[in-house]
Amino acid sequence: MINAKSANHINLKGVGKKFNLSPTKKEGILFKCLNLFSAANTAAKDSNGFWALKDINLVPQDGKIIGIIGCNGSGKSTLLRIMAGIYQLDEGKISIGGEVVYITSFGQGLMPKLTMKENIYLVGSLLNLNQKEIKQRFDEIVEFSELKDYVNTKVYKFSSGMISRLSFSATIYCVKHKNPEIILIDEALEAGADLNFKNKAIKKVEELIKGGATVILVSHELELINRFCDWVLWLDKGRIFKEGLPQEIISEYIKTNA
DSSP, X not given: OXXXXXXXXXXEEXXXXXXXXXXXXXXXXXXXXXXXXXXXXXXXXXXXEXXXXXXXXXXXXXXXXXXXXXXXXXXXXXXXXXXXXXXOOSEEEEEEESOEEEEOSEEEEOOTTSBHHHHHXXXXXXXXXXXXXXXXXXXXXXXXXXOGGGTTSBGGGSOHHHHHHHHHHHHXXXXXXXXXXXXXXXXXXXXXXXXXXXXXXXXXXXXXXXXXXXXXXXXXXXXXXXXXXXEEEEEETTEEEEEEOHHHHHHHHHHHTO
């Protein structure tokens, strides 16, 4: 169950998520395939499915930045999706207080047949900004994306790097405008585009996550986890294997996976 609190607060107690291994009438083949790939294939299995997460406890201090690392399939994205309310947990309790924004890999959510301008308004609307609020950030989004000459071009004509620039710029500025209390970032720092833009994007993300919100950051880029985070959880097969200060946990993680 998820309980909403009035204050900025995250509290996970004994959280677990179980995925069925075979499709049901309510869940089709595609849904099952997506869930199987997003959760641990090596997670604890039984005759009815497997536990993608088990016995997760997390109570970060308000305003802290928590990093989550682990191999593919360890349950990192599943955990963020539970906190975001996308997945329902199967055991345990979650208390979430304050406005939550979930940011996943940039490039998702854009409509290829819409223009760049129309997509900026779409992204803003999906993040619950009104037309006036989006308009206030529009010029900044375009300038940061370095795509001024393509504002009225349909996105299906964009290269993958251009799509990444557009999606990142629109998302990051709209989230910054909302100033949420809790930010969940799921592999979003591995934005495409060229190195210069990526470095600029990282600086912008740093401004966002150091603005006072409680941040949960999932990333394979260990250097960024070490740079940004106050505390790190190492997930393995759906469980918290170890947790502690970034440098200590990352150092051991690298040795184990060398």
